[in-house]
Amino acid sequence: MPLLRVQGLSFSYRDRRVLTDVSFSLERGEVLGVVGPNGSGKTTLLRCLDRILDPEGDVRLDGRDLSAMSRTEIARTIAYVPQSGGALNPVTVFETVLMGRRPYLRWSVSEEDKRKVSEALSLLGIGGFASRRADRLSGGERQRVLIARALAQDARLLLLDEPTSALDLRNQIEVMALLRRLADERRLAVVAAIHDLNLAARYCHRIVMLKEGRVLGEGAPSSLLTGEMMRAVYGVEAAVKDEMGVPYVVPLRPSDDGVEVV
């Protein structure tokens, strides 16, 4: 049984349809990249999967109907890492990561909670600044803190909204490699919305391609990222090269029949 199975998921903000009939599934230990142009519904999809939004359709987590689970149950299984735009809350890094224990905490903080926080910090290589203030971190540090919080949450499914968009080159590949390692070693399932196709191709097992709220394609990066797909989804002429088995997309120019016409 897959860890996550999504069937016929649709969502509308008031009268605007954002997602239409989205279906896919996800196994343990798998990194799934969600790619697509701006406004294609990537963020909304992640929010629906964590039931921050309530979609129509059938979402099953370990075979259980997500809409029948309590908030706390969901929080113990799924961790959501929002796009890190603004600064974090002015508390210490340790306390920020400790928030990941919220689904388990009683009023006081137990030994186990503290141990899990320390573990998450050390796994992310940020144990050194546990007592620094979270609102004074750089983009790369901030992203690591948020991922550490998700790990402290003991979730089996991580949802990340553009985890690399605010990062420099080195931090981008470090964060993606870390996600891949968590999937490979800890059998976590990861869904990440990603803009950078080449980063997605390199680190994701599979990719779901969204356009205007619909799934245009799903599969391994090498089968999905083709010149045709780039034209259909982004309206871009692109050369797709092969770099040691990983597709590498080089955008050339906007297609003549641009996306606006569609």
Add this chain to the structure above:
Amino acid sequence: MMTDFGRQEYARLTEKRALFIAALILILAALVGVAVTLGSANLPVADSYLAILAGLFPEAVDLPDRMVESNAVGIVWGWRLHRVLFAIVAGFGLAIAGTVMQGVLRNPLASPFTLGIASAASCGASVAIILGAGFLSGYLVIGNAFLFAMLAAGAIYGMARLKGMGSETMILAGIALMYLFSAVTSFLQYLGTSEKVQEVVFWMFGSLDKSSWPKLGLVTVVVVAVVPLLLWRAWDLNALAEGDETAKSLGVPVERSMAGFMLAASLVTAVIICFTGTIGFIGLVAPHITRMVIGADHRTLIPASGLVGAVILLGADCLARTVIPGAIIPVGIMTAFLGIPFFVYLFMRRRDA
């Protein structure tokens, strides 16, 4: 050991928080000791304390004649003690209300004052004083102030409900209400006779002159009922501070808890300021001061900022009663004179660091 990252620092932080709270309790106790000896009646310090004991254990304490003559027991119990305790409870409650509002709305400017609740109370009091219209005859001013304050809170909640429960919506709704109620108050003052207007103005200064045992009892009951609830849900406040989405993904029912927190904070504010007039400043500053010292974990931030608020209000009232002999400066003015320079000092120092 690998799994020790940050744990020592966290233990130290926890210790620091406990120490801060203990220190505040000591300061507050010392302040109470001073406050009960202050007053226009010029009782000797020892007599004041003896009077307290005499009130508690009438049989056990032998009153000297001079104290019977000076009616020391009557003065201390009838005038001073409830005022001192009222300052503590009111300062505690206002500070906690501000802490909760800032936490829920993730905005350092949120307070009962900036959200229009205080100006709604002023407006209600003005209606009672100038038009003589109101809801609780006999307690017209108090009843109106309370009702208008809760009305404002309800209106903020209603608007937020319609427009989506965002913190920005609530703050904008609060600011809009603040201007609306201020305008109505001004209009009433324009209509009123000069004596009535003066009464309104004096009400709006905020003071503890009208404190009494029954009022103290009522306010205490509300504060004592609400504070444990807030403490119990302190983790939800911590999660909300991380953002609505994050809070939701951590299992917090965001809309429901936001509404609950705002209601609790508004209730505490309303029940206090309907008796005191607007003492708006404490709700803004006490949480800030506390957060700067011990950080933003609401489990300790709530009680600690409550104590800071109590210290500020009681300290301000002591000064207000003594700084000009024979006159009592309204404590609302005094808190601002005292607290704002201190606040600015802390703020500037922090920016340097």
